[in-house]
Amino acid sequence: MGKLDGRVAIVTGAAIGIGEGIASSLAKHGAKVVLSDRNKEVFETTRRLERKGYNVVGKLMDVTNFDQVTSVSKEIVHDFCRIDILVNNAGIGTVGLIERLTEEDITKTLEVNVKGVINCTRAVIQNMKANLYGKIINISSVTGVLVSDPGFSVYGASKGAIMGFSKSLAVEVGKYGITVNAILPGVIDTPMFNQGIKTSFSKPPLDVVKSLDKGIPLNRIGTTDEIGEVVSFLASEESRYITGTSITVDGGSTLSECAGLLLEGGLAGLGKN
Ligand SMILES: NC(=O)c1ccc[n+]([C@@H]2O[C@H](COP(=O)([O-])OP(=O)(O)OC[C@H]3O[C@@H](n4cnc5c(N)ncnc54)[C@H](O)[C@@H]3O)[C@@H](O)[C@H]2O)c1
Structure with missing residues (x-):
């Protein structure tokens, strides 16, 4: 018995990287998983997971195209009767000093990282409300929410927006048995x-x-499966009383107040061990 047996999940941006790790983990725990991506490599990834014996389907879907997102969601409900779990993972990583980013860089980052999450959520929410059940998991980042570095202002803004969206939506849909949480990955x-x-x-x-x-x-x-396992926890009944919050999965990378000093040889007086 898997903790996600009988559940239907959709993961965005699942062709490679963290999305693939999430899809693999959800399927390992028993969910039927729809891997979606704008890149047709998603079909090869789906075949790879099928060969492991997992219950998976691949779909081409660009999260910025609301009509396409709506039509893929309808296909899933038609084929599998319901959508229990939505993982908003698709994202792009734009890096550049604020004065050097182009109008296109900025619009694209916000379109994929923020509007994409909103589009996919809008497309599945009616079905979740009707079923009085749903788990929405948004992949934010430690960047922009807990820490940052030069060049990450727009990316950080997009990831901060996901936190505001997750908390606000959690308040709105809690009474329908739907939880909304975010994961803040460190360096993966x-x-x-x-x-x-x-x-x-x-x-x-x-x-x-x-x-x-x-x-x-x-x-x-x-590693990507370390994010996948935390997503599977948030998608399962083990996390049923958790909503509107986030879990940081960063190996402790955001903890140190004096990381720079430590890297340069340690704090005076602590000794070596
Ligand atoms: N890798 C990290 O260190 C890290 C850290 C924190 C947060 N994140 C977040 O995790 C998520 C996944 O990151 P990753 O490192 O696996 O990225 P990646 O670039 O390796 O993979 C991203 C996937 O998303 C897909 N994608 C991009 N735009 C899309 C769109 N418009 N519609 C559908 N699919 C689209 C790509 O085709 C790709 O398959 C992102 O939201 C990213 O911001 C990553």
């Missing part, structure tokens, strides 16, 4: 992360990862 090893370190640093990517690892109390960056 995905194509988005790897692209980011290639474009933002002149050092070889492996050296950047080693430096990052040193600043994380658990001494390593995270």
Whole structure:
């Protein structure tokens, strides 16, 4: 018996990265999972998960296209009768100093990272309300909510917006048995992360990862299945009294007040061990 047996889930941006990890974890725990993405690589990912014996279906869906999102949601309800779990994961990582970002960069980031979440939620909410059951899990970030770095102002704004949306929606739909929560991932090893370190640093990517690892109390960056397992918890009955909040999954990377000093050799007087 899996904790998600009989549940129907849709994951956005599931072709690669965290979305694939989430889809895999939900399916492992027994859910029927619709992997959706704007990229047709989603079908190859779906086949890979099918080969593991998971109950999965792939759909092409761009979260910024409300008509497409509505029609995919209708197909899922037609084929599987219901949608129990929505994971709003699709996102893009725009990095750049505020004066250098183009109008297009800004609009695209907000369209995918904020409007995309709203579109998918609008498309499934009637079905969840009718069933008096639903689990909505939004993938935000530690960036913009707990910490940030130069170049992340617009991305951070988009991820902060997800928190406001999750809390406000949780208040609105709680009486229908629907919970809404967010996950704040720290640094997770995905194509988005790897692209980011290639474009933002002149050092070889492996050296950047080693430096990052040193600043994380658990001494390593995270994996996509580590996000997937927390999503599965929020999608299950184990979390039934949790709504309108967030879980940080960052290996402790946002904890240190003196990370810079520690990286330079430690605080005076603490000694070595
Ligand atoms: N990787 C990290 O370190 C990290 C940290 C914090 C938060 N996040 C968040 O986690 C989520 C997934 O990130 P990732 O690192 O796996 O990214 P990724 O770039 O590796 O994968 C993102 C997926 O989303 C899809 N996608 C992008 N735009 C879409 C659209 N308009 N419609 C449908 N699909 C779309 C892409 O095709 C891709 O398959 C994002 O919301 C990201 O902001 C990532």
